[in-house]
Amino acid sequence: MIGVQQKKLAYLMVAPVVIILCSLIGFPLGYAVFLSFTVKHIGVPPQFVGIQNYVELVHSSIFRLTVLNTFIYTFISVLVKVILGVILALILNRIGRGQRALRGVLLLPWVIPTALSALVWWWMYSELFGIINWTLMRTVVPQGIPWLSTPFWARCALIITNVWRGLPFFAITFLAGIIAIPVDLMDAVSIDGAGAIAKVRYVTLPLLAPLLSIVTLFSLVMTAGDFALVHIITHGGPQNTTHLFATLAQQIGFKGGSLGKGAAISLFIVPFLGVSAYLILKFVRKRIV
Amino acid sequence: MTKGRIQTFLKRNWAYFALVPFVLFTLFPFAWMAMTSIETDEELYDMSGNAFILEKGATSSHYLFLLTKTLFKTWFANSLIVSSVVVLITILISIPAAYSLARIKFPGASTIGTGIFLTYLIPPTLLFIPLYTVVTFLRTANSLLSLIVTYPTFTIPFSTWLLIGFFSNLPRELEEAAMIDGASWLQSLVKIVLPLSIPGVITSVIFCFTASWGHLIYALAFVSRSSQQTLPVALISKLIRGDVFFWGALMAAGLLASVPVVIIYAFLLDYYVAGLTKGAMKF
Amino acid sequence: MKIRKRDKGSKVVLGITLIFLSVLIAVPAMGGPAKELSLLIVSHFVPPFETEVEAQAQQWMKERPDVKVTIDWVGTEEQAATLLAEAESGSGHDIVNLESFDSALFRRSLLPLDDVAEELAAENGGWTQAKREIGYVDGRWVAVPWFIHTFVAVYRTDYFQQIGVDREMGSRATWDDMLVWAEKLAAIDHPIGIPVGSNNDSDCSVGPLLWSFGGATVNREGEVTIDSPETVAALEYSKKLFQYMPKAVFGWTAGGDNNVFMLSGYGSWTMNPPSIYASALKSVPDVAKYLDHVRTPAGPDGRFRSGSVWSLGVWNYSPNPELAREFIKFLMRKDNWYAQLVASAGYNQPVLKDYQAHPIWRDRKSLNQYEPMQETLHMMGWKYGPSAAGKKTFNLHIVPIMFAKATTDGVQAAIEWAETELKTLWKEELRK
Known part of the structure; x- marks a missing residue:
């Protein structure tokens, strides 16, 4: 039923997207890939050096630490967001009166510009004067927690903030998924005498699985590419233990003027993105077709 | 109350209790912002008293400073303009594209779909230097236009992909019936498919608006004129001077900056949930 | 009939596409006013300074009615991103405000202003001693130094009085004195605090400490010399000193931490420009009356200071080089510079010797050791001149991290780490 005319129309309708993305992303991305194989200083043409930037990065202790940091930060943040997101969604689903208001309230952290919320958290984490330590020192931890001055706690601080910001999106999306599960299916399981936990385990979670994996993979990509949170709260410190690709690239490439190396750092994340993308696409294709 | 009644009460309302820690976790930073925004500077730095009590009383000076001594209203309007126009452009472009990609199996459709998806995965931290060349070429540097031109690079891929999910999920029979009745392919999109996809479109609108509202990197690099800046960048530039932080005003601004989006959400949230249910779930 | 309708649809889509494309093409065609001189300047921690500069620009425009001057004030993060984007695309402002070694970083895009x-x-x-640090790169003036902000010792007179130290003693302090005092101050629960984290303040604080013991990251030839007995001495000393500081100093980041440390009335000593004092005057006058500034402590190799030199450069692709030169000279003119100084409440330090004669620093007792400066001024990257590697050493906070590592991993491990990182940075510099 699709004629030549429609095909033409289809191309025409897709054209704007393709044109915009090619000109605004295609060219810059290609240029960045090219830069990563060069030594490029500000104001002079790049010199091609092959994979030298990448080789140097692999040998750099700060960069290796950054890879580890990114892995820890991304993996734990996303894991916690998924678990808490499912729990929060299940709870929200049980709430009748006031669910709309509560949904709104719980979405707040996702709405506020990260640059501003990161500042609040930084202010709250302040070891000597932050409200978190002020409260802890008067209650359960008299000596306070070294939030930003020790690697372990600095990573915790960033993960907590990331979870705070991302949890609403996870919970609301999962809630939508749970609402979509046919009521009669649930009723049928209830008649079979399944308990609440069994219902979640054998009905809700399996049905939620597709949504879970999509959100998880999207979030993996976004978390690994995070910038503002780390930049504002820890600046990559203490002792570089919280640098991510984006913050290190900013320090070396953009502020330090080594554009080639900065591009190489940013692009190092591409294999990671590629694997995620492959997984998402494989999954999503199955659903679309 | 008898023991039995307490048990019934708990059983019926456990969810509300279970929600308490989540709500506290979510809202505490906002409460802290609200409190800091009405705290006097003197008390802000006085760590001796009770941190939760405003011993020296509340002040509206930070809000007044923000609204009368800075261009806050301009920045707010700029953010609103940029986000709205970007959303409009995104929707106008991504709806037809997504519909074509979802409905017509023309050669290259899946390649284009994959390509669109991949662009979503590229972090903007990478792109701003070469993009500035494009922005300069278009002579849009140092103006809102530069943001209106560049923000679609991260909104269009997401929106298109989301809408592909929605459209491909709608039963074809409806459109086919309409076409047999003499409607054109485009008419069936406008009259049949779109009304059914309103949740999806609204979902997309909300995502794009939020992303544009909070975006930092392009705004930081492309616009330095105060009267043309968006909220996050302007606030950081004007309220953090070297190592001097205007804490009260920053916090007040943070609250004021999240208000409009929260209002939009309050109205659209029902559609939002419905939208995600149809789209993301059956991608 | 059907086909006709489809055609209509195609036309609509085609129309929308064409409109969008024509907007993209039409926008570049719109031109601006003929003679516009635009400046990108970093916002000042004393806002009246900005008002004064704006007023001076207005005054200049009266003399030159054919020119329109516009000034964009930006934060430091924004300045870095904007400079890079502008230099790489060959567009943007005419005059740009550069921080310290930005001059070296952007030297190939800057117009020589000899x-x-x-x-x-x-x-x-x-020139005052700021000259050799900034602007003069590879034998050319690529930027004209405007003013400097430096890190001086900021302390609480009352707490120091409690441990029996007056201003005179404070201004003669050596690092050995500091060690003794730090212990006493910690005992009265008003410790000293030097930022040793991943931020610029840390570099400007521990840099002078390292130099005063005779250590330096590189020599005049740009060879890494961090592995030296002098560095070992500085690190061994710092391990002793740092035990009297709150552990939080190792996590101080965005630059506001040591300000709050002093503004809260908790801390007794830190290193900073007078911005803490400026904030205190505005927000907490009870603290301000006890704040004072003295010279930085001396080590075996002397007394050092670091900070930011703010200079003005002109992009070498600017269409208005002559106007830019004229306006820079106008801003640097003695009467104008003095007016800016007064607006900045005395915090702008001069780069031209004659300007040191202004009475403001003598009249305001708390600033009389801030300027004229009696310490030796250097930037991270000394003993080499202005360099991109020096800027990177600063940005990556190699030296503060080395000091922090010395307390956790030991002195030798810290030095080895710093040496490896520095060598990578300097290898790139000497490639040229």
């Missing part, structure tokens, strides 16, 4: 610099120096008694 004539302006030499004229200013000849008329005003020559």
